[in-house]
Amino acid sequence: MNRGPTLRKAWAWWWGILLAFMLIAGMRLVLPLPFVNEILIFSIYAIGCSFLLGKVGFISFGQPAYLAVGAYATAFYLFYFGTNPYIGILWGLAAGCAAALLVGPLFVRLRSDYFALVNLALAVIVFYLMQKVLAPITKGDNGLWFLTNMTSTPVLDITQPQQFFIFAFLVGLVVWAFYKYLDDTIFGACCLATKINEDKLQFLGYSNFRIRLAAFVIANTTTALAGSLYAVYLGAVSPEITAPSRTADPVIVILLGGVGTLYGPIVGSVAYTGMKDVISKLIGNWEMVIGPLLVIIMLAGEKGIWGTLEPWLKNVLFRRRNTAADDRDEAR
Amino acid sequence: MNAAALLSVNGLSASYGSAKVLFDISLAVAPRSIVACVGRNGAGKTTLLKTIAGFIKPTAGTVTAGDRTLIGLPPYDVARLGVKYVPQDKKVFSDLTVRENLELGSYATRDYNWDPVTTYFPKLKVLMDRKAGYLSGGERQMLMIGRAILGSPQVLLVDEPTEGLAPSIVAHLKNVFRELSKTAALVIVEQNLPLVCAIADKVYALSDGAIVATLSGSDEIRVDQCERFL
Numbered sequence: 001m002n003r004g005p006t007l008r009k010a011w012a013w014w015w016g017i018l019l020a021f022m023l024i025a026g027m028r029l030v031l032p033l034p035f036v037n038e039i040l041i042f043s044i045y046a047i048g049c050s051f052l053l054g055k056v057g058f059i060s061f062g063q064p065a066y067l068a069v070g071a072y073a074t075a076f077y078l079f080y081f082g083t084n085p086y087i088g089i090l091w092g093l094a095a096g097c098a099a100a101l102l103v104g105p106l107f108v109r110l111r112s113d114y115f116a117l118v119n120l121a122l123a124v125i126v127f128y129l130m131q132k133v134l135a136p137i138t139k140g141d142n143g144l145w146f147l148t149n150m151t152s153t154p155v156l157d158i159t160q161p162q163q164f165f166i167f168a169f170l171v172g173l174v175v176w177a178f179y180k181y182l183d184d185t186i187f188g189a190c191c192l193a194t195k196i197n198e199d200k201l202q203f204l205g206y207s208n209f210r211i212r213l214a215a216f217v218i219a220n221t222t223t224a225l226a227g228s229l230y231a232v233y234l235g236a237v238s239p240e241i242t243a244p245s246r247t248a249d250p251v252i253v254i255l256l257g258g259v260g261t262l263y264g265p266i267v268g269s270v271a272y273t274g275m276k277d278v279i280s281k282l283i284g285n286w287e288m289v290i291g292p293l294l295v296i297i298m299l300a301g302e303k304g305i306w307g308t309l310e311p312w313l314k315n316v317l318f319r320r321r322n323t324a325a326d327d328r329d330e331a332r
Numbered sequence: 333m334n335a336a337a338l339l340s341v342n343g344l345s346a347s348y349g350s351a352k353v354l355f356d357i358s359l360a361v362a363p364r365s366i367v368a369c370v371g372r373n374g375a376g377k378t379t380l381l382k383t384i385a386g387f388i389k390p391t392a393g394t395v396t397a398g399d400r401t402l403i404g405l406p407p408y409d410v411a412r413l414g415v416k417y418v419p420q421d422k423k424v425f426s427d428l429t430v431r432e433n434l435e436l437g438s439y440a441t442r443d444y445n446w447d448p449v450t451t452y453f454p455k456l457k458v459l460m461d462r463k464a465g466y467l468s469g470g471e472r473q474m475l476m477i478g479r480a481i482l483g484s485p486q487v488l489l490v491d492e493p494t495e496g497l498a499p500s501i502v503a504h505l506k507n508v509f510r511e512l513s514k515t516a517a518l519v520i521v522e523q524n525l526p527l528v529c530a531i532a533d534k535v536y537a538l539s540d541g542a543i544v545a546t547l548s549g550s551d552e553i554r555v556d557q558c559e560r561f562l
Binding site for chain 2: 186189190192193196197199200201202203204205206207208
């Protein structure tokens, strides 16, 4: 049986994701482990936000709320009930999905600007819930510390930072493959269509509400997954994770990387975390550099770093192949 | 109204906020027929189609397709019942390719047979991988009609299909509408009177949100007759 075309198709589908994650693996060789782990988790955190803004047209300043739901669900399990971090992550995923299903039917009916504001309000509510209202359970500003509660797990012991990196790496790979798959499906096209013209999509027999709700749940379950990973990686969770001052973080990351692009969240996370790391060593108020940089990126065409690099890279990588194909077409 | 009608509109009134725009509209669309609505700008033609399609909630009246009432249904359910609206502005999903645009139509109706579409509009075959945003006005109209006929709708509501199009494309669309009317009923809002008179079985003239004349038969459906209402 000739498997050539199948393998070629598989390679054509996977090569971008594999290349991106090979670069992350390469970064692990030259950069400190905490830095690379943070990039991996931040990328997963940002991809949900990127999907909502780039594919559905919803800007959300409330992502820390869903991050906190995932993180605290994992933390509650590991602090009060169990010791297995994998089960903690599953709890975080389930809680994120449930929270999105709870608020989604209300939020996705709103226009994008009100959607942004209501999510921001949710982030503030979750922050004060965790800091004040539920302080007897969440331990308020001190947070929940459960690093020593977690037991080692067989095969891949994610209580160890080195093995956690491998786990987060594999999770990231699956998440990226999933979002790339979504891009290729009718659902992905529906999401883009609802962003471009919601009325026209209804003419074809689609409910914008259902499409947006599904997209909202997918995006925020992914964000909650990032929260769970944070919780397990740090072994602690505090209300700081959803602080009002951090609500713009994922939006900044995807603006830096490139809104709606598959690799924008990775590039944005590397740029944001890197700048934060490097610049904060030089000056205290590193945000003073990020702010003007964002303004420059917006003025330069709103494409972000990856959005600008992608066409150039495609041109370089595929120029030879396309030229050969064009020659063949002309010969025919 | 007409018991044999595929689409019946009875006493339909609608408003934008406090401004009434449709007054007691009644019309009937027989199976495999072409009904045209003519009238000046602001006569309420587009509002009528949008109200039938479920985009505007009527303040009074009924709309039925076969034995199903369409009043109160969201637009996507009206579309699923086989009453498809092709809007005026030719705005396709610009970031999606022609193929993806058609796939959206196919998935919603579970009709993956694109032969009728490519038979009516052969040009779409060669444009499949082009982003819809790069199509010309005529190609966009072809795509919108092609997408709408997937799933074999019972009724097509087509809003100003020839506006701004070249005469050759208008002539092509005329033939397509004739062909389509062999399997579906069409309600066309149109200002192009030669086209209307060439294809319509019945013409409703609208003025200030109300039907002011109904023309049928080749004796009545003439350009000079229709011009009185523009």
